[in-house]
Amino acid sequence: MLEKFVVGYDGSETARRALDFAVARATVQNGSIVLVHVLEWSPYSFLTPTELEERHMRRRQEMERAEAAVMAPVIKELTAQGVNVTPVMRYGKTADILCAVAREESAVQIFVGREGHSALEARLFGSVAGALVQTAPVPCTIVP
Amino acid sequence: MFKWTLPAAFAAAGTGLAATPAFAQSLDDQVNQIFAVSTGWFVTLIFSNFPGTAFPWIVAWLVIGATVFTLYFGFVQFRVIRHSIALVKGDYSDPKNAGEVSHFQALATALSGTVGLGNIAGVAVAIGIGGPGATFWMILAGLMGMASKFTECTLGVKYRNEYADGRVSGGPMYYLTKGFAERGLPGGKILAVLFSIFCILGALGGGNMFQANQAHQQITGVVGQYPGWITGLVFAGLVFAVIVGGIKSIAKVTEKVVPFMGILYVGTALIIIAMNYHLVGWALSQIFVGAFTGLGVAGGMVGALIQGFKRAAFSNEAGVGSAAIAHSAVKTNEPITEGFVSLLEPFIDTVIVCTMTALVIIITQQLVTDPATGLYLLNEAGNAVRTIGDTSGVGLTSAAFGSAISWFPYVLALAVVLFAFSTMITWSYYGLKAWTYLFGEGERKELVFKVIFCVFVVIGAAAQLEPVIDFSDAAIFAMAVVNIIGLYFLMPIVKRELESYVERLKSGEIKKFA
Structure with missing residues (x-):
């Protein structure tokens, strides 16, 4: 059976390092990659009436943009290398979504880069890596 | 969010008719006069009292509507409130729909349009005139108004337009x-066209000029007098940046700060109440006894009742139809769920926020009583309860908070300005939707309305245009006349939806996701 590795990917350099690290492990272990891109979203945020009206339209545009700019190039590259990769795009909180996908896919590991956020922001609101360490259902690898 | 000096409307309408020498008139006076002559009849019609009473028929119209909906839907507001809260929390939201408008977001946006001056100044007027007993009737009207909101917001979602572009x-x-x-x-x-016309006028007036006007008065109260057009231009610039320029950051800041201000306001009220916990029982007895005896206020029990009903209706807009516009963007397959969520709006606005204002005013003992009889003393004019320092309206609320926490009036002034701004943004949208309904969609047509809206911000802040503002307030209540007629005809549709949903909820067909 193929072992699945969930990778959190936002197009940043650290995320790319995490992905490369995961791909190296997957290739050795004959595993596959579940590439997860999370669009940060809280259902408890405050919007103006115009934002409410356009939300459905904007969501579609955001998905298309993320697909084209973040996911498509890397998927194409990995597929060309012969890596088995499944793309996933979702709205929500990054750590929660990564855990949820890991459960749904029965993945064996989660890989993320260490923080795109500033140190202060991470200290105040907590980092994705920090949250994963506490809540992940499977082992986590945090790539510096 | 509404005016609290309705009698001024009649006075202004009357003086407008009196001939004054043309050379002595300023531009303001001229505008006043033209408006008063052409619109005075409309204001008088909407705000006229039942013969021989001081009870405006429009208030009865809103309260009767709320009572009919409450009975017709079998006290729906009390049966489903727990389910409403579960919906707002997102327990029934499909995770697949993350990124779409949540119940919470629709409710928060609608609330930012209603929470404002009505809760701070309007309540003070109700208590100033009707005594503590007005609070009881205000809460009762708020509870009934929940059924009106439920009806209109369910219909708003059910018959919304979903365009190809999303x-x-x-x-x-x-x-x-x-x-x-x-x-x-x-x-x-015909009803839809009438509603749209009144909605545009109401948006420019109560939702714009009145807000700008009151914001300016609050600012001058803190920093001293300066010309209103300066406030007007700053506000107009900010409103323009948000609604025409699409500057998200200003809107984002407001949308984040306004709920914070609301929570701060209620929190501070709770602290003041807790500081005087030994007076809570007394305050509640004042509210109950006052509701049925008046405790010496002008007009007695009926005076208290009218004031309470009036302020609740003016504050939570239940039955006006405005909130249905904001609520309709929610992502749901069940229109009735948004009705359940929207009924929390009058609860939060009136039953919680307005009651906090009332309790603080009563507990800090701003109203003067006769030590011998325990009854409230009237002011010199004999039309309101005497207060410490002769304050009324927002001044009374400010004095009440200030007597417990000396610096709070500054925070309150800031809160009023922010509430005014967020109400303007929300009402600019309501007006725009009515405008595009009448004239069709299109960037040019929409821009025309948005520019008109910004111009009215300056006029509202700069001038004391009593008749103009009164006319616009009348327009908002005219919306309720049209809307509630419509609701009476459409309520069987809502009842079908309600029965079907409740049945499926009981049978377990509708399940929690979380």
Whole structure:
């Protein structure tokens, strides 16, 4: 059976390092990659009436943009290398979504880069890596 | 968010008719006069009292509507409130729909349009005139108003328009047209057009000029007098940046700060109440006894009742139809769920926030009583309860908070300004939706309305245009006349939805996701 590795990917350099690290492990272990891109979203945020009206339209545009700019190039590259990769795009909180996908896919590991956020922001609101360490259902690898 | 000096409307309408020498008139006076002559009859009609009473028929119209909906839907507001909270928390939201408009977001946006001056100044007027007993009637009217909101917001979602590009818009103009057509009733289109006209006028007036005017008064109260057009231009610039320039950051800041201000306001009220916990029992007894005896206020029990009903209706806009516009963008397959969520709005606005204002005013003992009889003393004019320092309206609320926490009036002034701004943004949208319903969509047409809206911000802050503002307030209540007529005809549709949903909820067909 193929072992699945969930990778959190936002197009940043650290995320790319995490992905490369995961791909190296997957290739050795004959595993596959579940590439997860999370669009940060809280259902408890405050919007103006115009934002409410356009939300459905904007969501579609955001998905298309993320697909084209973040996911498509890397998927194409990995597929060309012969890596088995499944793309996933979702709205929500990054750590929660990564855990949820890991459960749904029965993945064996989660890989993320260490923080795109500033140190202060991470200290105040907590980092994705920090949250994963506490809540992940499977082992986590945090790539510096 | 509404004016609290309605008698001034009649006074202004009267003086406007009196001939004064043309050379002595300033521009303001001229505008006042033209408006008073041409619109005075409309203001008088909407705010006229039942013969021989001081009870405006429009208030009775809103309260009767709320009572009819409450009975027709079997006290729906009390039966479903726990389910409403579960919906707002997102327990029934499909995770697949993350990124779409949540119940919470629709409710928060609608609330930012109603929480404002009505809660801070309007309540003070109610208590100043009607005594503590007005609070009881205000809460009762707020509880009944929940059923009106439920009805209109369910219809708002059910008959909304979903466009090919993914935008969603709804409101009374759509449910009046489509709902009447579906039931084979005539006149839906006429009601929708009337509603749209009143909605545009109400947006420019109560939702704009009045807000700008009150914000300016608050600012001058803190920093001293300066010309109103300066406030007007700053506000107009900010409003322009948000609604025309699409500057998200200003809107984002406001939308984040306003709820914070609301929480701060309620929190501070709770602290003041807790500081005087030994007076809570006394305050509640004042409210109950006052509700049925008046405790010496002008007009007695009926005076308290009228004031309470009036302020609740003016504050939470239940039955006006405005909230249905904001609520209709929510992502749901069940229109009734948004009705359940929207009924929390009058609860939060009136039953919680307004009651906090009332309790703080009563507990800090701003109203003067006769030590011998325990009854309230009247002021010199004999039309309101005497207060410490002769304050009324927002001044009374400010004095009440200030007597417990000396620096709070500054925070309150800031809160009033922010509430005014967020109300303007929300009402600019309501007005725009009515405008596009009448004239069609299109960037040019929308820009025309948005520019008109910004111009009215300056006029509202700069001038004391009593008749103009009174006319616009009358327009908002005229919206309620049209809307509630529509709701009476369409309520069987809501009842069908309600029964079907409750049945499926009981049978377990509708499940929690979380």
